[in-house]
Amino acid sequence: MAHTEPKQQEQVHGFDIQAIREAAANLDDGAVTAGYAADRKAVVGMLQHALATELLCVLRYKRHYYTVTGRGNQAVKAEFLQHAEEEAAHADQIAERIAQLNGMPDFNPATLTQRSHAEYDESEDVQAMIRANLIAERVAIESYRQMIEAIGDKDPTTKKMLIEIMAQEEEHADDMSDYLTKN
Numbered sequence: 001m002a003h004t005e006p007k008q009q010e011q012v013h014g015f016d017i018q019a020i021r022e023a024a025a026n027l028d029d030g031a032v033t034a035g036y037a038a039d040r041k042a043v044v045g046m047l048q049h050a051l052a053t054e055l056l057c058v059l060r061y062k063r064h065y066y067t068v069t070g071r072g073n074q075a076v077k078a079e080f081l082q083h084a085e086e087e088a089a090h091a092d093q094i095a096e097r098i099a100q101l102n103g104m105p106d107f108n109p110a111t112l113t114q115r116s117h118a119e120y121d122e123s124e125d126v127q128a129m130i131r132a133n134l135i136a137e138r139v140a141i142e143s144y145r146q147m148i149e150a151i152g153d154k155d156p157t158t159k160k161m162l163i164e165i166m167a168q169e170e171e172h173a174d175d176m177s178d179y180l181t182k183n
Contacts, residue, residue, distance in 0.1 A: 031100040038154035044103035046147045047094050052115035054091035058084050060121050064129040073126050076179050090165045117143045130179045137173035
């Protein structure tokens with residue numbers, strides 16, 4: 001048997017030129033190139049759960065915004081609305097990333113609560129609303145932390161997005177914690 005040398009990759013300044021050429025040729029895969037190191041289906045699956053969680057958080061914050069009453073609750077009411085808007089922006093970011101990874105964002109309302117890591121809340125007391133939102137934010141923070149750890153450095157774009165979303169969720173938790181101790 002003749003010994004053949006493994007084919008050397010053409011390297012220029014540390015770049016794999018063949019991989020770059022292949023990325024330019026495979027347009028059907030959109031943003032996903034052959035160099036994508038993560039398990040795409042697993043990442044999309046995690047993101048589907050994150051999307052459901054964010055959508056449910058929007059609904060919970062909106063309900064609380066529209067149902068909280070009392071002259072002394074105007075500040076927390078405004079906070080609920082701001083958080084609802086920010087959670088909606090998170091959902092949009094996640095849905096966009098799912099699409100970039102050649103997935104289909106799942107907005108099905110029939111399965112939203114089963115896919116969400118957080119829970120919906122119908123509290124009528126402002127302190128119960130704040131507590132429910134603080135719990136949901138803490139659940140989201142831990143969920144994002146675990147997703148970031150699972151993805152590692154294999155998908156830097158998704159990791160960066162999740163880190164940014166988690167930072168805002170930490171701000172939300174801090175806000176809710178402040179209101180819980182104030183009132």
